[in-house]
Amino acid sequence: MSDHVDRRTFLKRAGAAGAGAVIASRLPKPGSASAQDATVKPDAAAKRGGTLRYGVHTAPAHFDVHQSGTVANIGAQSPMYDYLIRRDPRDGQTIIPDLAQRWEISPDGKKYTFHLRHGVKFHDGADFTAEDVKATYDRIVSPPTGVVIPRTPLFSAVSDIVVLDPHRIEFRLKEARPRAFMLGSFASGWNIIVRKKTLEENGGNLRQVMAYPGTGPFRHVSRRDKEVWIMERNPSYWNKGLPYVDKLEVYHMPPFSPELGSAILTGKLDYARLIDPVTWRKAKETPGMTAAEFNQSVIQAVFMNNKKPPLNDPRVRRAMHLALDRHALVDVVKDVAPMSVGGFVYPFHELSTPASELVSKRLGYQKDTRPAVQEAKKLMAEAGHAGGLKNLTFLVRDVATFKLWAVAIQAMLKETLNIEMNLKTVQISQWFEDAAAGNFDLGISAIVSALMDPSDYFTAWYGKDGPQNYSNWTNPAFHDLARQIEREVDDGRRKTLVRQAEEILEKDPPLLPVSYEKIYDAWHNRVRGQNPSTFFGIYDVVRWDNVWLAST
Amino acid sequence: MRKYLLRRAVFGVSTLVGVSLIIFVVLRILPGDPLVAMFGLEGFAKLAPGDRARIMEDLGLSDPLPVQYARWMRDIASGSLGRSFFRGDKVSELILHRGPLSAEIALVSMLISWLVGLPVGIVSAFRPNSLPDNVARSASILFLAIPGFWLGMLIVLATLFWFNYKAPLVVVHLWQDPWANLQLVVGPAVVLGLGQGAYIARMSRSCLLEVILEDYVRTARAKGLKEAFVVLRHALPNALLPVVTLSGILMGFVLGGSVAVEQAFGVPGLGRALVVAVIERDTIVVQNLVLLYAVIFVVINVAVDLSYAWLDPRIRYR
Numbered sequence: 001m002s003d004h005v006d007r008r009t010f011l012k013r014a015g016a017a018g019a020g021a022v023i024a025s026r027l028p029k030p031g032s033a034s035a036q037d038a039t040v041k042p043d044a045a046a047k048r049g050g051t052l053r054y055g056v057h058t059a060p061a062h063f064d065v066h067q068s069g070t071v072a073n074i075g076a077q078s079p080m081y082d083y084l085i086r087r088d089p090r091d092g093q094t095i096i097p098d099l100a101q102r103w104e105i106s107p108d109g110k111k112y113t114f115h116l117r118h119g120v121k122f123h124d125g126a127d128f129t130a131e132d133v134k135a136t137y138d139r140i141v142s143p144p145t146g147v148v149i150p151r152t153p154l155f156s157a158v159s160d161i162v163v164l165d166p167h168r169i170e171f172r173l174k175e176a177r178p179r180a181f182m183l184g185s186f187a188s189g190w191n192i193i194v195r196k197k198t199l200e201e202n203g204g205n206l207r208q209v210m211a212y213p214g215t216g217p218f219r220h221v222s223r224r225d226k227e228v229w230i231m232e233r234n235p236s237y238w239n240k241g242l243p244y245v246d247k248l249e250v251y252h253m254p255p256f257s258p259e260l261g262s263a264i265l266t267g268k269l270d271y272a273r274l275i276d277p278v279t280w281r282k283a284k285e286t287p288g289m290t291a292a293e294f295n296q297s298v299i300q301a302v303f304m305n306n307k308k309p310p311l312n313d314p315r316v317r318r319a320m321h322l323a324l325d326r327h328a329l330v331d332v333v334k335d336v337a338p339m340s341v342g343g344f345v346y347p348f349h350e351l352s353t354p355a356s357e358l359v360s361k362r363l364g365y366q367k368d369t370r371p372a373v374q375e376a377k378k379l380m381a382e383a384g385h386a387g388g389l390k391n392l393t394f395l396v397r398d399v400a401t402f403k404l405w406a407v408a409i410q411a412m413l414k415e416t417l418n419i420e421m422n423l424k425t426v427q428i429s430q431w432f433e434d435a436a437a438g439n440f441d442l443g444i445s446a447i448v449s450a451l452m453d454p455s456d457y458f459t460a461w462y463g464k465d466g467p468q469n470y471s472n473w474t475n476p477a478f479h480d481l482a483r484q485i486e487r488e489v490d491d492g493r494r495k496t497l498v499r500q501a502e503e504i505l506e507k508d509p510p511l512l513p514v515s516y517e518k519i520y521d522a523w524h525n526r527v528r529g530q531n532p533s534t535f536f537g538i539y540d541v542v543r544w545d546n547v548w549l550a551s552t
Numbered sequence: 553m554r555k556y557l558l559r560r561a562v563f564g565v566s567t568l569v570g571v572s573l574i575i576f577v578v579l580r581i582l583p584g585d586p587l588v589a590m591f592g593l594e595g596f597a598k599l600a601p602g603d604r605a606r607i608m609e610d611l612g613l614s615d616p617l618p619v620q621y622a623r624w625m626r627d628i629a630s631g632s633l634g635r636s637f638f639r640g641d642k643v644s645e646l647i648l649h650r651g652p653l654s655a656e657i658a659l660v661s662m663l664i665s666w667l668v669g670l671p672v673g674i675v676s677a678f679r680p681n682s683l684p685d686n687v688a689r690s691a692s693i694l695f696l697a698i699p700g701f702w703l704g705m706l707i708v709l710a711t712l713f714w715f716n717y718k719a720p721l722v723v724v725h726l727w728q729d730p731w732a733n734l735q736l737v738v739g740p741a742v743v744l745g746l747g748q749g750a751y752i753a754r755m756s757r758s759c760l761l762e763v764i765l766e767d768y769v770r771t772a773r774a775k776g777l778k779e780a781f782v783v784l785r786h787a788l789p790n791a792l793l794p795v796v797t798l799s800g801i802l803m804g805f806v807l808g809g810s811v812a813v814e815q816a817f818g819v820p821g822l823g824r825a826l827v828v829a830v831i832e833r834d835t836i837v838v839q840n841l842v843l844l845y846a847v848i849f850v851v852i853n854v855a856v857d858l859s860y861a862w863l864d865p866r867i868r869y870r
Contacts, residue, residue: 055721061590061638061832069595146606150595207590208640224649225641226828227722227820251721259818262708266718429585429833432596 038088038096040546042241046529050549051247055260055269059226059252062207065192066140069150069448071538074189075273076229076250078542079243080123081192081214084114084133085183089546092294092535095187099128099215099238109176109489112186116167120238122195123213123220130169134161135196137171144204151450153459154185178489181453188450189540192216217243217545226252237545244529244548256337256400264522270549271523271530273538277335283522290531291522293338295348297452297537299461300339300401302409302512303435303443303470311441314508315383321509322364322376323416324409330515332408333401339515341365344462344505347516348536349452351498362506373416380417388418395434395443396425402444405514409444435470443470446517452536454498458482462510473510526550560857564850571846575839576621586611586833590638611637613835624839634836636829643840646825653723654814654821656733657740658806662799664745669752670795674783676753677760689757692750700743700809704816707739723820740813740821747809748802755798759791766790792863800856804849 056075065073065081086098097103100114120128139147141155160172173182185191198212206212211220215238218231231248251269253260261279264272265286275283284291304311304320311317330339341359345352358365363372380386396406406423413419421442426434435443447468449457460466463482464474481501488494521532529547587604588596599607608614612623627634633643672692676685711717719739724732763769764787772786773779811823818824822841829837 058828059639063639067591067595069591146603146610148591148595148599148603148607150591210639224722225636225639225646226825253721253818257818258705258708262712262718262818263721266712266716268718268721426583429588430583432588433583433585 038094039098039101040089040096040239040242042239042244043529043546043548046244046548047550048244048548049246050551051249052245052527052544052547052549053249053251053268053270054544055251055253055263055272056255057252057274058254063210063212064147064206065190066136066149066151066194067147067205067207068190071274072252074539074542076252078189078192079216079218079231079248079250079544080211080220081194081216082120082543083187083189083191083193085187086543087187087189087535087540089530089541089543092532092541095183099133099193105179109179110173112171112173112182113164114169114171116169117238118167120215121236122215123234124195126195126197126213128193128195128215129166130163131166132193132196133169134163135199136191136193137161139199139204140191147205151185151188151190154181154188154450154456157182175487176489177486178453178455178491178494180491181451181455184451184453187540189542190450217543218248221247228252239545243545245544248544264524267524270527271521273519273521275520275522277338277520280338280520280522288525289522290525291520292531292533293518293520294532294535295340295346295537296517296519297346297450297539298446298448298517299342299346300405300446300514300517301444302514303440303445304473304509304511305438305441305443306472306474307438308441310383310385310389313383315379316385316389317509317512318507319376319379319383319417320413320419321506321512322372322379323369323413324364324512324514325369325412326365326513326515327367328412329405329408332404336400336404338518338520339401340518342516343502343513344509344511345454345498345502346452349454351454351495353499353502364506376417388420390420392419392421392441393439394421394423395431395440396423397431397445398425398427406444409512409514438472444514445470450539454501455482455486458485458501462505469510471510473508475504475508475510478504478508560854564854567850568843568846572624572839572843573621575842576624577617579835579839580613580617580620586613586637586835588833613637624836628840628843633840636834636837638832638834643837646837647822647840647844650723650820650822650825652725653733653736653819654810654823656726656737657744657810657814657819657821658803660737660741661744661748661806662803664741665748665752665799665802668746668749670756672749672753673756673760673795674788676757677764678779678783680761685757688753692753695746695750696754698747699812700747701812701816703746704739704743704813707743708817719817719819721818721820736819739817740810740819743813743817744806744809748799748806751798751802752795756791756795759794760787763787763791789863793860796856796859796863800852803852807845807848 057072060068060072060076062068063077065077068074083098084100085095085103088094088096099117099120101117102115104113105111116130116133122128138161140149140151141158141161143149143152157173157175157177158171159174162170162172164170192214194206195213198206202209210223217234217237217239219234221230221232223229229250233243233246237243251263253263255274256276260272261275263269264275265279265282280291283289304317306312326341330341333339340355342355343353343358343365347355347358359367363375366372394406394410396402403425410421410423413421431443431445434440447461449460459482460468462469462473462478464479478501481497481504485494485497485501488497519538523530526549527547528550532541535541587599587607591599605614612620624634631644633647635642672688676688679685719735720732724736726733769782769787772782810821811826814821814823815827826838826841829841
């Protein structure tokens with residue numbers, strides 16, 4: 001090998017090194033949650049063709065994905081749309097390009113500039129431009145009258161959305177937000193890009209517009225209400241070579257139902273989501289099938305009406321919090337729905353106290369409940385309720401898990417703290433009416449978040465007047481801390497603040513965490529390219545563009 | 553006859569108007585909010601009171617009740633029956649798509665109930681307190697006692713775990729694929745049919761026990777007629793009237809029972825659509841389906857009344 005370096009070679013190498021440095025500066029650090037060079041590429045080994053039959057949830061109640069809060073919409077409609085950026089379908093975590101092929105964040109964190117792909121077309125043949133992104137996000141950030149978009153608070157810092165040119169758009173923020181939070185918000189599976197013209201033609205409300213055009217890998221073919229939604233491969237998809245399957249059939253089936261379970265076990269479906277634990281275990285031991293579990297963005301919790309004494313006393317609430325045997329509660333529902341033990345912050349999030357530490361060290365989460373119960377009794381005595389409480393109304397949603405838990409929690413609180421409760425079991429819509437009207441002492445339900453980042457749900461779940469703060473809980477110290485967490489852009493300092501927030505929540509519980517939901521998926525091994533084990537929730541990776549069938 | 557028919561028609565229509573009023577009022581005074589189903593937990597929680605009011609107005613649920621009722625009656629008169637206020641699907645299309653499947657289940661179950669119930673009843677009546685009678689009576693009590701949806705669940709689980717079998721997932725009409733259609737219909741029809749067959753068997757047994765003691769049956773036997781001829785030609789027609797009446801009533805039970813049984817089998821018929829609509833509080837769908845069931849019940853009862861004259865020539869309508 002020659003040591004000689006001529007001028008041309010030097011310039012080439014210097015140029016390559018310079019370009020490499022520029023690219024490297026844009027690439028994420030190891031372990032970072034975004035990767036700008038990682039657009040999903042077609043796999044040469046993947047087989048093409050066939051029909052993928054996917055079973056998930058009941059039919060959507062309307063068609064406006066932005067306005068929805070259920071997987072009924074996401075599960076069926078997402079394959080027809082793209083996002084600005086997305087979670088990598090290979091791990092469900094890393095943020096990668098989608099309709100924006102790259103992005104820049106200004107050093108002060110107040111400008112997010114997205115460079116959009118050229119040549120992308122909507123299913124009706126129209127060109128995709130930055131105007132469509134602006135129309136989409138204008139609607140999400142400031143929904144028009146009569147339109148409600150649950151993800152609006154994620155973009156509360158956005159002050160302006162500016163189209164720089166047809167393929168460049170800039171989001172300007174009033175103040176910086178943590179990058180992971182902002183990128184996670186843009187990558188949320190709810191934020192599908194819709195056409196500006198579609199929004200204009202429908203007055204900004206798509207609730208009853210069935211198949212509005214997207215840019216996604218699949219196109220609408222037909223829909224039978226509450227039965228099946230059929231889509232076909234989009235031959236003009238911008239990501240050439242994707243998707244692999246020719247046809248996608250999304251079957252609407254109630255979650256955790258025997259119907260869904262039997263459909264996947266008998267091979268009537270190729271892939272099923274939200275299956276019950278019995279079916280999941282059966283699938284796991286069935287040759288030719290795979291079963292996976294992953295974390296869901298839902299906490300199951302008991303709310304305590306802070307407007308009613310003595311539940312406005314933090315000592316009483318902490319006593320109840322400590323009296324729950326959470327391992328037993330997870331066990332009670334093990335054949336109905338998969339759950340795991342956790343506290344006030346997602347136990348699997350990097351900012352929270354790890355679940356292993358909770359279970360081994362923290363009162364209220366340990367398997368041996370005696371120390372926690374002893375402390376709980378002491379707190380009740382200090383609060384003047386050593387003899388217990390009587391005639392509390394426990395509002396229970398008419399759902400199998402909640403009914404099982406309600407009886408168990410009733411027994412636990414009676415046995416440990418002599419708290420007597422009357423169960424009031426009601427339908428879901430009635431539960432929300434009663435909860436909003438404050439017609440309860442305790443109430444059990446589930447609440448969801450769009451992101452795993454605490455800044456999303458610290459406002460919604462625990463914020464003063466937060467929409468899911470059914471306990472009507474307030475704690476000025478916590479609210480101040482939550483505001484700091486929302487604005488803190490340094491990960492290390494943010495982690496410290498979150499841990500401080502956890503301490504406040506432990507001492508002054510806004511709710512009683514019962515458990516965190518898990519999702520059970522199962523599929524036949526002919527389905528390739530999908531393994532959700534590291535996914536968070538069922539809302540972000542639902543497009544099926546990289547999934548193929550080994551035998552069709 | 554004409555007078556009788558007119559009287560029955562007036563009675564039937566007034567019954568249906570009453571039913572429609574009850575359904576309409578009950579659905580609107582029951583607690584619960586359809587917006588929960590529409591927006592999901594997260595979305596519903598973030599609805600401001602003003603947004604809720606506006607959306608309820610868009611759905612037509614804020615109008616005065618008489619206006620809403622008049623609108624429903626107008627939709628019925630136009631034949632469209634209105635639209636699901638969630639997805640905007642026409643209720644008439646839902647009924648046309650799923651109705652044939654539920655109708656097949658009802659008719660086949662009725663057929664099964666007669667095919668099983670009548671022979672069992674005849675054997676029991678003509679051999680009272682014999683072994684076949686005791687077995688038949690025990691079996692009929694068993695099927696009376698077992699809830700249809702539970703038996704349905706057992707059948708679904710047994711076919712799944714023993715034969716790895718599951719019926720088709722979507723509606724398949726008889727004219728599209730008879731074999732797939734049969735797979736959808738047979739399970740619910742057998743469960744509902746066996747339940748009704750138990751009633752038919754018990755009723756036909758008790759009616760036949762009365763009839764076979766009549767003089768004309770004794771005379772028929774004395775003439776030396778064959779036993780089968782005595783049963784089928786002389787005894788049975790006269791014992792059938794109460795059984796036919798019962799079948800009409802049972803048809804109502806089939807309609808009601810099909811809701812739970814379709815759910816158990818996962819058959820996408822009208823019963824299942826009703827369950828989902830109730831859960832979603834899709835008022836427009838619920839009120840139309842309940843009214844449809846009421847119409848069918850009234851029509852069947854009139855048909856049963858009219859069949860009396862055919863079965864018993866002594867009966868005349870005035």
